[in-house]
Amino acid sequence: MFRGFPIMPRWVLALVLALAAALAAQSVRLGHQVLQQLEGLSTAATDNMQWNLSQAEVEHLKLETAVLTAQRPDDLPKLRRQFDIYYSRIATFRESPLFEGLRRSPAGAALLQQMTGRLERMAAAVDSSDQSLIASLPDLAAELQQNSGDVRELALFGVVLQVADSKDKRLKLFSILARLGWVVLALVLALALATLLLGRLYRKGRQLAMDRSRAAARMEAMIASSLDAILVVGADGRIQAFNGAAETVFGYKSEEAIGQPMVNLIVPDHLQEAHKVGMQRFLQTGEARVAGKGRLQMEARRKSGELFPVELSVSVSQSGTDIVFVSFLRDISDRIAAEKQLRRARDEALAGEQAKQNLLTVMSHEMRTPLTGVLGAIELIENTGPTPEQRRYLQAMRVSGELLLHHVNDVLELSRLESGAASEKLRIFDLEELVGSLVESQQASAQGRGIDLSLHCSLNGKKIVAGRPRAVQQVLLNLIGNALKFTGEGAVSVDVMRLPDGKTVEFHVADTGQGIAPEDLERIFEDFIMLDASYGRGSEGTGLGLSITKRLVRAMGGTISCESELGEGSLFSISLPLPAAKAPPPRAEKDRPKQNGACRLLIAEDNDINRELLATMLRQEGHQVTAVPGGREAVQAAGEGVFDLILMDISMPQVDGIEALRRIRAQKLADGTDIVALTAHAAAEDHARILEAGFAEVLTKPANKAGLADVIARRAGGGGKALPRAESDIQQFFDALGQEKARVFLQAFCKEVKQLQEELGDCAALEEDHRKEAHRLAGSAAVLGLPDLRAAMLAIETANEDAEPPLAPFLQAWANAEAVLAPHLQP
Amino acid sequence: MRGMIARVAALAIVVFTACAAAVSASEEAPVLLSVRIADGDAPAAQYTIDDLRALTQVTFETETIWTSGPQQFTGVPLAVLMERMGVSSGQLVAHAVNDYSVEIPVSDAVEGGPIVAFERNGAEMSLRNKGPLWVVYPYDSNPAYRTEEVYSRSIWQLDRIVIRQ
Numbered sequence: 001m002f003r004g005f006p007i008m009p010r011w012v013l014a015l016v017l018a019l020a021a022a023l024a025a026q027s028v029r030l031g032h033q034v035l036q037q038l039e040g041l042s043t044a045a046t047d048n049m050q051w052n053l054s055q056a057e058v059e060h061l062k063l064e065t066a067v068l069t070a071q072r073p074d075d076l077p078k079l080r081r082q083f084d085i086y087y088s089r090i091a092t093f094r095e096s097p098l099f100e101g102l103r104r105s106p107a108g109a110a111l112l113q114q115m116t117g118r119l120e121r122m123a124a125a126v127d128s129s130d131q132s133l134i135a136s137l138p139d140l141a142a143e144l145q146q147n148s149g150d151v152r153e154l155a156l157f158g159v160v161l162q163v164a165d166s167k168d169k170r171l172k173l174f175s176i177l178a179r180l181g182w183v184v185l186a187l188v189l190a191l192a193l194a195t196l197l198l199g200r201l202y203r204k205g206r207q208l209a210m211d212r213s214r215a216a217a218r219m220e221a222m223i224a225s226s227l228d229a230i231l232v233v234g235a236d237g238r239i240q241a242f243n244g245a246a247e248t249v250f251g252y253k254s255e256e257a258i259g260q261p262m263v264n265l266i267v268p269d270h271l272q273e274a275h276k277v278g279m280q281r282f283l284q285t286g287e288a289r290v291a292g293k294g295r296l297q298m299e300a301r302r303k304s305g306e307l308f309p310v311e312l313s314v315s316v317s318q319s320g321t322d323i324v325f326v327s328f329l330r331d332i333s334d335r336i337a338a339e340k341q342l343r344r345a346r347d348e349a350l351a352g353e354q355a356k357q358n359l360l361t362v363m364s365h366e367m368r369t370p371l372t373g374v375l376g377a378i379e380l381i382e383n384t385g386p387t388p389e390q391r392r393y394l395q396a397m398r399v400s401g402e403l404l405l406h407h408v409n410d411v412l413e414l415s416r417l418e419s420g421a422a423s424e425k426l427r428i429f430d431l432e433e434l435v436g437s438l439v440e441s442q443q444a445s446a447q448g449r450g451i452d453l454s455l456h457c458s459l460n461g462k463k464i465v466a467g468r469p470r471a472v473q474q475v476l477l478n479l480i481g482n483a484l485k486f487t488g489e490g491a492v493s494v495d496v497m498r499l500p501d502g503k504t505v506e507f508h509v510a511d512t513g514q515g516i517a518p519e520d521l522e523r524i525f526e527d528f529i530m531l532d533a534s535y536g537r538g539s540e541g542t543g544l545g546l547s548i549t550k551r552l553v554r555a556m557g558g559t560i561s562c563e564s565e566l567g568e569g570s571l572f573s574i575s576l577p578l579p580a581a582k583a584p585p586p587r588a589e590k591d592r593p594k595q596n597g598a599c600r601l602l603i604a605e606d607n608d609i610n611r612e613l614l615a616t617m618l619r620q621e622g623h624q625v626t627a628v629p630g631g632r633e634a635v636q637a638a639g640e641g642v643f644d645l646i647l648m649d650i651s652m653p654q655v656d657g658i659e660a661l662r663r664i665r666a667q668k669l670a671d672g673t674d675i676v677a678l679t680a681h682a683a684a685e686d687h688a689r690i691l692e693a694g695f696a697e698v699l700t701k702p703a704n705k706a707g708l709a710d711v712i713a714r715r716a717g718g719g720g721k722a723l724p725r726a727e728s729d730i731q732q733f734f735d736a737l738g739q740e741k742a743r744v745f746l747q748a749f750c751k752e753v754k755q756l757q758e759e760l761g762d763c764a765a766l767e768e769d770h771r772k773e774a775h776r777l778a779g780s781a782a783v784l785g786l787p788d789l790r791a792a793m794l795a796i797e798t799a800n801e802d803a804e805p806p807l808a809p810f811l812q813a814w815a816n817a818e819a820v821l822a823p824h825l826q827p
Numbered sequence: 828m829r830g831m832i833a834r835v836a837a838l839a840i841v842v843f844t845a846c847a848a849a850v851s852a853s854e855e856a857p858v859l860l861s862v863r864i865a866d867g868d869a870p871a872a873q874y875t876i877d878d879l880r881a882l883t884q885v886t887f888e889t890e891t892i893w894t895s896g897p898q899q900f901t902g903v904p905l906a907v908l909m910e911r912m913g914v915s916s917g918q919l920v921a922h923a924v925n926d927y928s929v930e931i932p933v934s935d936a937v938e939g940g941p942i943v944a945f946e947r948n949g950a951e952m953s954l955r956n957k958g959p960l961w962v963v964y965p966y967d968s969n970p971a972y973r974t975e976e977v978y979s980r981s982i983w984q985l986d987r988i989v990i991r992q
Binding site for chain 2: 055059062081084085087088091092095096097098
């Protein structure tokens with residue numbers, strides 16, 4: 001009820017009371033007027049006038065009597081005095097304001113004039129000598145006789161005047177009384193209203209007082225039962241309230257604490273000064289750094305002197321000039337300890353995870369370089385015309401090597417995805433063509449296994465899409481590969497379908513293979529999952545395929561799911577956002593003259609052997625190759641010749657690949673020509689940095705022929721020529737470079753190794769130059785098929801700063817290598 | 828009509844005293860005012876104009892309802908006359924020459940109150956001019972004197988005062 005009747009009555013009440021006061025004043029004034037009027041009526045305001053009028057008649061009669069009875073001179077004084085009295089009456093009529101009305105009325109004025117005239121005539125007679133007065137007595141009597149009628153009329157006039165006057169007064173009184181009535185009525189109403197308002201105010205006040213006492217009781221209970229310590233501190237810094245929780249937390253009894261300065265009790269010594277300064281500042285400037293700033297963490301002190309962490313929230317309560325600080329404190333020692341423990345546990349876990357990740361990445365990377373060396377060598381050997389038996393062994397080696405490389409790549413891909421590297425930029429491509437050629441490429445494998453691989457595309461004519469083609473390709477390849485792998489004999493079907501929303505494309509890869517048990521369905525997307533032993537036997541793999549697939553799908557904003565029935569087959573479904581796009585304009589190729597697929601290539605690589613090997617491989621494929629040993633030379637070559645593609649090593653001495661690219665682009669030396677990076681850095685962030693610098697793409701060293709052919713085909717518009725099989729081995733090396741050149745390189749290599757050996761023997765600790773040299777020689781050793789020597793070199797490169805250089809394996813490996821190389825050093 | 832008989836009787840007394848006054852006036856200044864205490868043995872105090880002028884005089888100016896314009900009155904305060912009679916309470920009955928009479932409470936006789944005026948505007952007052960003596964209150968100086976009651980007490984042509992204690 002009071003909610004609906006808010007603060008309004010305060011000014012209304014004041015207004016009403018003021019009105020009542022004004023009305024009361026007015027009624028008092030009117031009442032006074034009424035009293036005056038009543039008094040006037042009761043004392044017969046015109047008594048005096050009436051009396052005067054009637055007395056005039058009386059005195060006139062007396063005068064007449066005196067005149068009629070006067071005979072002797074002795075009677076005259078009495079006559080004269082009586083005349084004087086009569087005279088004075090008439091004079092009053094002429095002078096007094098009481099008879100203003102009489103004098104103003106024409107009849108009254110005429111009457112008075114007539115009587116005054118007679119009076120003057122009689123006065124002349126009265127004032128004369130006794131004899132003449134006696135003589136004129138009869139005249140006087142006659143005059144008086146005439147005058148008596150007028151005097152009578154005058155008296156009647158008075159009556160008329162009085163009636164009019166009293167009527168006026170009555171009307172006046174009536175109107176005053178009426179006004180008084182209204183005023184009193186209004187006053188009563190105003191008073192009634194004021195009473196009503198006062199009543200409401202009273203009830204409201206009582207309600208508020210009750211609310212307040214209830215709230216106070218509740219507050220008391222809340223403070224008492226609070227689990228947090230609550231302190232109320234006055235502006236003087238002394239404690240005013242100290243609840244039960246505060247007693248528990250700080251160890252002081254409430255009686256001990258109240259009235260004491262808070263700073264002495266619970267603020268640690270090293271914070272006391274800051275506290276006092278802060279308090280001073282707040283009281284002077286009102287600037288608070290603690291109060292009202294929410295939760296803060298600080299240190300507090302118990303009675304025992306122990307310091308402990310608290311969470312603190314201070315608010316300022318100000319009413320008038322009275323300021324109190326209300327502090328809520330919570331002992332968070334336990335929480336802080338638990339947090340510390342958790343943080344340590346988490347840090348350890350993260351560090352362990354990171355170490356595992358690093359180990360995997362480094363291991364894989366370190367494995368890949370020699371592996372590609374092995375594979376390259378196998379390819380070269382196959383071209384040397386081996387016997388059928390050798391060819392079979394080589395084939396087995398190649399298959400094993402490729403499988404191992406695949407696994408290593410899986411692990412690297414996983415770590416690359418894990419580190420969140422932006423995989424690939426959005427491109428516009430033909431989805432139907434991509435899927436078609438992908439399925440086509442797997443047909444041979446499918447037919448080999450007796451599987452019917454079919455494709456059904458339903459893209460509603462919108463086959464040009466915007467997306468990440470390589471990721472799509474990889475995902476589909478993984479799924480189709482899996483399906484083929486786990487289907488002994490039967491069918492694998494690939495369905496591509498655009499959903500009605502126009503943006504999403506769904507891919508289904510279904511097989512009639514062995515299927516997956518329901519309890520395993522959840523696990524297949526986890527890392528390193530290989531299902532049961534038989535499943536594992538039927539196929540090889542790291543167990544990373546599906547987890548990579550899932551990561552790729554998620555990175556593209558899609559979803560992947562799997563349904564399967566054991567013995568019946570599996571269905572993998574992917575939905576990816578691949579909105580339809582307009583076909584890009586055909587690539588401008590006017591600057592790229594092609595000669596039967598041959599391209600003009602520029603290679604910048606500081607490692608002599610790698611450079612020569614790369615150049616030889618590419619020349620064997622029919623390309624025109626210009627090879628330079630550094631960044632500066634690359635810039636110069638780019639300025640002198642025209643190239644379809646530049647392959648650039650990143651880490652080169654002096655001018656590195658990135659700097660060289662910057663200069664080429666700045667000087668516009670090779671506009672329209674892509675520059676592809678060659679790097680041994682497999683880490684995702686390195687790739688990002690390199691792409692950011694302006695490289696078209698990154699090839700990870702050592703690049704195999706297929707990768708190079710692909711890049712050249714895509715970037716230089718060339719390639720596509722059937723590649724003759726290359727060989728790797730010292731012999732292949734000789735074949736590639738030519739006998740003379742290869743021998744010179746080999747001799748230089750031996751000399752350099754020996755030189756390093758001598759230097760290391762002489763010095764106590766490894767120097768930076770030694771490491772670089774070892775790195776360089778390790779690369780050459782890999783190409784020459786000297787794995788022991790390479791390992792020894794890498795050991796030197798990565799040996800600890802202060803440890804003894806690992807010379808023994810180096811010497812051993814070099815002794816073996818020398819024996820291998822010796823026949824080739826002589827012509 | 829009520830007091831016709833009384834007034835006729837009073838007229839007889841007036842006629843009698845007037846004759847007596849006329850007899851004595853022939854030799855000396857006439858007595859203008861006599862003041863006596865009713866039912867008392869004490870003789871009446873008699874005042875001629877010179878006797879009155881010898882007493883404390885007061886002059887004030889005021890308007891009245893019987894005259895037009897401000898009037899200056901000079902006379903002896905009623906309080907002085909009462910004091911001379913040793914009277915401080917009761918009623919006094921003032922009589923006029925024509926036997927008009929009015930009661931005035933003795934408590935009216937205060938300093939700054941009514942006077943028995945013998946001069947109006949610097950001249951003695953004739954009988955025709957409401958003289959020779961007139962009880963006048965200073966109507967202008969005190970609103971309490973501007974009432975019908977006080978007006979009725981303002982008796983002119985005064986010649987006797989009888990005090991009833």
